[in-house]
Amino acid sequence: MPEYSLSQEDLASALEGISDINFQLPDPEDEQIPDDQFQEQLDTAWQVCDRFDLLTEIWRGRILRAIRDREKKRGEGRGSGFLNWLKDREISKSQAYSLIELANSADTLLEEGKLDPNAIRNFSKRAFVETAKSSPEVQQMVTEAAQKGDRITRREVRQLTDEWTAMSSDLVPEEVKAKVADRTLPSRYLTPLVKELGKLPESHVSFLQEEVAEEPTVDKLKQATSDARNLAKYLHAAAQVQAINQSSIDVELALEDALRVGCLNTASDLVKQASQLEQTIAKFFTTWKRLGSLADRLYVDTGASTPHLRSLLSCIERLSGEVIEVSLDDEGQQIVRLRILS
Known part of the structure; x- marks a missing residue:
């Protein structure tokens, strides 16, 4: 480890250097300065x-x-x-x-x-x-x-x-590394590609590696990064959708079809929206049960002496009953009715 010593003279010299720091900052109100x-x-x-x-x-x-x-x-x-x-x-x-x-x-x-x-x-x-x-x-x-x-x-x-x-990284094909090494391909496009490829199963990684190895260009790297990102979203969302998991569909084959016809982004968005819808329905049902429980408790705890509170409960019935009504616009022209079945 290096040896360091500091004398009183060194300290005085250092303090003298600090006192020399005196910036001439530009006037923020001077419009003449670009x-x-x-x-x-x-x-x-x-x-x-x-x-x-x-x-x-x-x-x-x-x-x-x-x-x-x-x-x-x-x-x-x-x-x-x-x-x-x-x-x-x-x-x-x-x-x-x-x-x-x-x-x-x-x-x-x-x-x-x-x-x-x-x-x-x-x-x-x-x-x-x-x-x-x-x-x-x-x-x-x-x-x-x-x-x-x-x-x-x-x-x-x-x-x-x-x-x-x-x-x-082993995820980057040698053909691409060679292009980066000889400065014919910017290295900044590799980092997002490696990040997205790291989220995928090996079978899908090899497919994308072959794509960029055959054509190591900036456009191909961008496309492979986008495809890898959509693949990860697709696989993550598909694993969370009960409608898919409870069926005999082969998610991997469906994915290959989407890749082959060039609609991976749409397929990814489809399963993502399906996952969000199922989660929304589950949350909706829990909230509906909670709302009904609170309405029942409030009805039991109140009586004729609280007419305004009873009026509030009457209004809430259109949301807490078996048939739920929600208007999608201020005029009430578009109404959604949902019926909860046990």
């Missing part, structure tokens, strides 16, 4: 604060780690000294260990030579935390970009993570 220039100036100031915040948090973590480790070594107080130190500075235990974890991650990246100390300034705080939690391959890609001087935010880290996950 919007893009206004945003750029604020973004620059924000990046400086973000970088300074990251370095500060790393050093806070190192400080907390030193306090904790010293108490561990001395074996006194069972951690009470460390906790008292946190209490005096209004730092929660979870926050303290989060900072220590950040410091450990920073030191690990530095020790392994994956990151130049000066390159830390190119990270936002959240991006650095994301990088520390990433796989070694992703860390390598991110730190290389940072050491080139690229600005690293959490968005870039997640994008590289998604791309690495997609490129290393």
Whole structure:
């Protein structure tokens, strides 16, 4: 682990550097400043604060780690000294260990030579935390970009993570990976495809893999992603529809028919709506029973001395009886009548 020392002179120098931070922010009421220039100036100031915040948090973590480790070594107080130190500075235990974890991650990246100390300034705080939690391959890609001087935010880290996950996934055919490797196919289309393929049974995955392998284009990847999403919806919804489960229909064969004639989206929506309708009916019946029970209780608990309350119960009868009537418009021209049969 790297050795760090801080003298009083170092502290004075650091404090002097802090006092030099004085941004000249643009006037928000100045209409002479173009919007893009206004945003750029604020973004620059924000990046400086973000970088300074990251370095500060790393050093806070190192400080907390030193306090904790010293108490561990001395074996006194069972951690009470460390906790008292946190209490005096209004730092929660979870926050303290989060900072220590950040410091450990920073030191690990530095020790392994994956990151130049000066390159830390190119990270936002959240991006650095994301990088520390990433796989070694992703860390390598991110730190290389940072050491080139690229600005690293959490968005870039997640994008590289998604791309690495997609490129290393067995769900992506080699023909597609080759296209991505030689830059003839954008890698950003792989992540949603892998995500959707991961929800499907192997038989359906192989069908879509063959489709994109034969024609590794952007349009084909988009279509395969859409088909995979609809397949997952179809299979999920079909498993919840009693009307399907209580019959002898082969759901897989019906799915193959839909794929063959190109109406998978419609078939998927069909079973989804059927599932929602059954769930709605079940909820409707439960609500109807509850409404009837409440109406009966209120009728028993009241009498002739509550004429207005009895009038309310009379109005509710059109919803709580065996025949239910609901108007679909304000004029009452379209009425739905439902009859509950035991």
